[in-house]
Amino acid sequence: MGDTTPLDDASIDSYRDRFARHLSQTVPGRKEFVVARAHGCTLTAADGRDYLDMTSGIAVANVGHTHPDVVAAITEQAGRYAHVNVYGRFVIPEQVEMVERITSVTAPGLDVAYLTSSGAESTEGALKLARKYTGRPKFVAFERSYHGRTLGALSVSWREEWRRPFEPLLPEVEFVPFGDLDAAAAAIDERTAAVIVEPIQGEGGIRVPDDDFLPGLRALADRSGALLIVDEVQGGMGRSGKWFSHQHWDVVPDIITMAKAVGGGLPLGAIVSTSEIFDTFVDPPLSHLTTMGGNPMSCAAGIAAFDVMVRDGLVEASARRGEHLRARMSEVQAEYPERIVDVRGRGLWCAFEVAGDGNAVAGALQERGVLVGSVLNSAGTVRVTPPLVVTEAEIDRFAATLREVIAAGIGISAGGVA
Ligand SMILES: Cc1ncc(COP(=O)(O)O)c(C=O)c1O
Numbered sequence: 056m057g058d059t060t061p062l063d064d065a066s067i068d069s070y071r072d073r074f075a076r077h078l079s080q081t082v083p084g085r086k087e088f089v090v091a092r093a094h095g096c097t098l099t100a101a102d103g104r105d106y107l108d109m110t111s112g113i114a115v116a117n118v119g120h121t122h123p124d125v126v127a128a129i130t131e132q133a134g135r136y137a138h139v140n141v142y143g144r145f146v147i148p149e150q151v152e153m154v155e156r157i158t159s160v161t162a163p164g165l166d167v168a169y170l171t172s173s174g175a176e177s178t179e180g181a182l183k184l185a186r187k188y189t190g191r192p193k194f195v196a197f198e199r200s201y202h203g204r205t206l207g208a209l210s211v212s213w214r215e216e217w218r219r220p221f222e223p224l225l226p227e228v229e230f231v232p233f234g235d236l237d238a239a240a241a242a243i244d245e246r247t248a249a250v251i252v253e254p255i256q257g258e259g260g261i262r263v264p265d266d267d268f269l270p271g272l273r274a275l276a277d278r279s280g281a282l283l284i285v286d287e288v289q290g291g292m293g294r295s296g297k298w299f300s301h302q303h304w305d306v307v308p309d310i311i312t313m314a315k316a317v318g319g320g321l322p323l324g325a326i327v328s329t330s331e332i333f334d335t336f337v338d339p340p341l342s343h344l345t346t347m348g349g350n351p352m353s354c355a356a357g358i359a360a361f362d363v364m365v366r367d368g369l370v371e372a373s374a375r376r377g378e379h380l381r382a383r384m385s386e387v388q389a390e391y392p393e394r395i396v397d398v399r400g401r402g403l404w405c406a407f408e409v410a411g412d413g414n415a416v417a418g419a420l421q422e423r424g425v426l427v428g429s430v431l432n433s434a435g436t437v438r439v440t441p442p443l444v445v446t447e448a449e450i451d452r453f454a455a456t457l458r459e460v461i462a463a464g465i466g467i468s469a470g471g472v473a
Contacts, residue, residue, distance in 0.1 A: 061103030062089065070101070087421065093120035096442050096449055098426065106421070109441045109453055110428045114257070114289045114404070117316040118363045119442040125319045125359045132355035141346050149354035156361045157317070157325055160298040162307040167333045170349025171324035174288035174314035175203025178251075180326045180343055181310045182207045182225075185249035185282045187335045187342065193227035193246040195239065195281070199259030199432045200230070202251060202286055202312075211251050213259075214432055234264040236271040247281040249310070254301040257289035260433030261399060261406035269304040282309040282332070288324070289404075292316035293364055293443055296374030296402025303401065319360025323353035369443040373402040379447055380405050380439065383454035387461055394467045396435075405439040406430070407457075413437045415466025425456045 062070075070089045089101035096119060098108045111117060118125065132149065139145060150170060158166040171177045182194065196202070196211040203209070209218055210225035218224060227246065231238035233256055243250055254269050256262040269285075276283040285308040290300030292313070297303055299311065309332060314324030336342040364370060381398055384407050388395040397408035409416050413429045413436055420427050428438045441449070461467075 059092070059099075061091070062101040064102075067101050095119040095121075096445050105424065107425045107449060107453060109439050109445075110426050111316075111440050111442045112320075113315070113428065113438075114294050114440050115315045116320055117292050117294065117443045118319060118360045118367075118369065119444040120320070122319070122360065122363055122444075124363050125356050128319075128355045128359035129321070129352060132352050137352050138347070138350060141344065143341075143344070147349065147351055147354070149351045149358065150349045153323075153349070153354040153357050153361075154325070156358060157313075157327060161311060161327055164329050165307070165311065165327050167330045168325045168327045169333065169336070169343065170354070171314065171326065171345060172322040172347045172350065172353070173203070173324050174286075174312070175205040175208040176345070176348065177288060177312035177314050177324040177326050178202040178208035178211070178286065179205055181251070181284050181312045182211065182249070183343060184310060184326065184328065184332060184336065185284060188332050189248045189280065189282060191246055191248040191281070193229070193244075193248060194225065195229050195231065195242045195247055195250045197233040197252055197256070197259075198230050199233055199256055199262070200251075200253060200286075201256075201258035201431055202253075202288075233259060233262060234268050236268060236275070239272060240275055243275045243279050243281055245279055247276075247279055249282040249284045250276050251284040251286060253286045253290060254299075254303070254306075255290050255295060255401060255404065257404070258431035258433075260408070260430055260436040261404055261438060262433075263399060263401055266304065269301060269306045273306045273308075276309075284308065284310040284312065287311050287313045288315055292360075293370040293373045294402060294404045294440065295400075296370065296377055296404075298370055300401065300404075316360070317357050318353040319356035321350070321353040321356040322347070323350070323357050324348070364443070367444070373443045376443070376445060376447065376450065377402040377405060380441075380445075380450050380453075383450055384439070384457065387454060387458045390458070391461045394461050394464065400439075403441055403443055403445065406436050407439065408433075408435050409437060409461075409466060411435065411468040412466045416460060419460040419463070419465040420456055423456045423459065425453055 091101045098106045154168040200213045229242045285301045311327040384398040
């Protein structure tokens with residue numbers, strides 16, 4: 056586990072200063088702490104303080120931090136080879152093993168993958184694929200959606216203040232309210248290449264739509280000849296209590312995008328679709344390309360993480376422990392209904408909504424040794440997404456700390472929802 060001696064204050068301050076000076080900052084303000092190590096659901100700061108991690112590094116550490124099987128796989132792979140070639144020339148056995156695992160838990164027919172390094176990159180590839188396959192220009196996306204920060208992904212991500220400074224973006228993107236099938240029906244037409252949707256919205260506030268929404272979108276896409284892209288970057292790999300969040304409904308998409316937890320903590324993503332749709336990337340050859348996508352080290356880590364998920368039943372555990380987590384949060388809500396106004400989620404993809412400032416509540420929890428987070432597109436929402444290996448005792452500890460913070464009224468505005 057390496058040196059576990061806490062750093063002295065001068066060394067910590069030095070790292071802070073050098074970080075602020077040399078790393079481009081897109082978020083203002085002082086960083087919370089200097090990281091020393093992480094294991095399971097515990098993150099340890101350089102001053103020696105332990106934190107209960109109820110974020111999983113935003114839905115990445117689904118098998119927990121530094122899982123021994125993942126560490127062993129990375130170490131073994133590092134000793135054989137890391138990077139050897141740009142995608143497409145040699146056969147990389149780790150890519151085969153990784154993709155076979157992923158496509159063993161997708162619907163029949165969705166059995167081909169293009170490997171990437173990140174969520175935004177998966178979105179980019181999926182948009183290109185949809186355009187090329189359909190020959191159509193337009194995309195339909197949803198209010199509060201988030202699909203990444205690169206130019207194409209940004210074009211289909213909702214929040215206008217983050218889009219406007221970078222315009223012109225992709226033309227012909229229409230946003231409709233999440234969950235509103237009538238609005239979707241009006242937007243999806245014969246110019247639409249694809250509808251892109253997070254089946255459960257992540258950065259929009261962990262919002263679960265009505266049961267008719269995803270099947271309705273499938274029908275609307277079929278009616279107009281558009282493709283249905285489901286973004287499983289945040290909701291995939293067991294987070295929602297199913298392998299992929301769209302599997303809560305009886306719907307087969309045309310394209311699935313994923314990343315985050317896929318690489319077991321290393322950068323890895325995938326675009327999964329049918330061989331027929333992917334064939335369009337061969338004509339002309341090299342229609343899509345990446346140097347690092349499907350990196351063998353990332354695949355080795357991803358294979359190990361996937362096998363841990365299966366062996367330890369972590370998808371089912373996510374569903375079960377998610378119930379426990381929501382029950383505990385609902386108890387606090389029942390005591391303070393004017394302070395916590397909603398508890399929601401599926402599996403261990405959970406959130407609570409405060410009548411006030413979610414960031415202040417998250418900050419107070421952190422002072423007490425528990426890490427949670429805000430989301431990008433919903434101000435009062437606090438995200439609670441622990442590793443899928445979280446224990447009931449750890450969930451109970453989180454709930455007790457939450458009760459303390461809510462009882463003290465921290466971050467709650469007297470006037471109600473901020
Ligand atoms: C649903 C969804 N799609 C795409 C992305 C972008 O992923 P990345 O940050 O790896 O580019 C995110 C990131 O949070 C996400 O939540």
